[in-house]
Amino acid sequence: MINLFITAGTIISQPLFAKSYGSDTAYHIGFPRSKCVVQLSDGGYAFTAPTNPNYDDFLVVRLDLYGNPLWAKTYAGSSYDAPYSITQTSEGGLAITGESHSWSASEDDFVVLKLDPSGNIQWARDYGLGAQEYGRCIIQTSDGGYAVGGLWLGVVNLYDFALLKLDPSGNLEWARAFGYDSYDFCNSVIQTTDGGYALAGVTGGTSSDLLIVKLDGSGNFQWASKIGGTAREESFSVVQTPDGGLAVGGYTSSFGAGSEDFFLVKLSSDGTFLWAKTYGGTGSDVALAMTQSLGGTIIMAGYSTSWGSGQDLMVVGIEPYSGNLLWARTFGGPGEDKAFGVGPTVDEGCVLLCRFAGTQNEFLVMRLDQGGNYPNCVADCAPTVYAVSPSITPLFAGLTSCSPYSRTPTPIVSTVTKPITDVCEPLHAEESPARDSTIWIRCVPVPGGALFVSFGIMNIRIYSVDGRVVYSGELQGGRSRIPLETGVYIWQAGQYRGRAVVK
16 A cells, blocks of 8 residues: 655646536436546546437537536437446547447347547447347456456346456457356446456346456456345445455445445455445435545445435445545435436546436536535535445356457447536636646555556656656656555656655
8 A cells, every 4th residue: 555645736626517418308317327427637527328218329428627518429320229338548538338239139239439539439349149238337457458347148147247358459358257146237347456357236136136256367257245135235336445455335225224225345355245334314325326536435426315305316425444434415406316427536526427307307417526515516414324244145156258249330420419507506626826727646545556647748757765766757647557666755747746655
């Protein structure tokens, strides 16, 4: 772990905004999409969602730092197609996955679109086994390729966890299926610090449980666990915490203060259970998305009927080592509002993608600071926190290799425009004394090195305590992870400098 002490430089807060995008043609988000919104290396944002309740097309919208659209495009086929997950790629483009009926050889296939920063298609791929295959999550891997998680039909059982490993051009390297029950749905995948993969989702039908599967970097099985109670649990996200453990987030109907509560389970890196906690009130509090801030805070988002007017979106910040609640906020009107996606921002805050029922079922993008604050917009709430003891069932079998076909679809790309409304008054945070919002740097703890996040290009040098240069290079903007051995280091990047202690 790195303990970081900033000795010079300024960390710039970013503008807070809450904007709705839509009209009476009703853009609608129908299912949880935990990783459907991201902050980009230029400070702006991108989100993806289906274009209407019938899931006709992929919609991708790119926003600037203040939430204003830079472009919005749809990617269409001849039938229904629905996106679920978006990530920024190392060269500044975007990768999106979801499900497609337009290009499937049977019912539905995985589909992956690779876009340049302007939304132009660089490549598109469709993967399937001839039945029902659904892409749910995508990440870029350390080798520049991609890992795509989702579900297969009928490989091991009825529905199975699926993981595809792709090269940087979208060519399939390998594919795996993991099946335990008749219904196993993968909703989240991450690459862990050991180079492997952790997948999280749901197993079982009406009385479902959390399911987490750990694979090595070649897709070989390492361990898996089913976690739950007597009623229903679902997981929509997994993150690796700064101590190397895994946090699995979702909701539970078996434990807590109300009919459903936010549910967070902490495991060690080898899958050993450490603790589980619920967060909620007397009503229904359902977490649909989770992320980890660059400062390590676990942020969960979804909806609540315990506070506010009717069903409001709810977002909470949680300490990653103990599970203690740090803050909790709600927002909404008289209709049914909920958060479907959440992503980290470079100032340790978060960005939310929500359904907002203010005048129509519109998209709402909301930006909160590192304490979950947005003055005169969100409201405080006080969830009850319970430490609980779910049933933990280790699983030892169910992984198999598979060989999906790959096709090259040709989506029709269209530019669209939608009305924009400020739902809350924007708050423009003050910049640095030089009033230059394009250049700043942040260093955050990561296992085995230092993660530098910067806007703009700057040179960086890292020194050992005896004055030797141990690293010299250039930060291009965005995230740069620099591996370091155990020791104390001094870093300097432009006008910024600090000390990092690697343990």
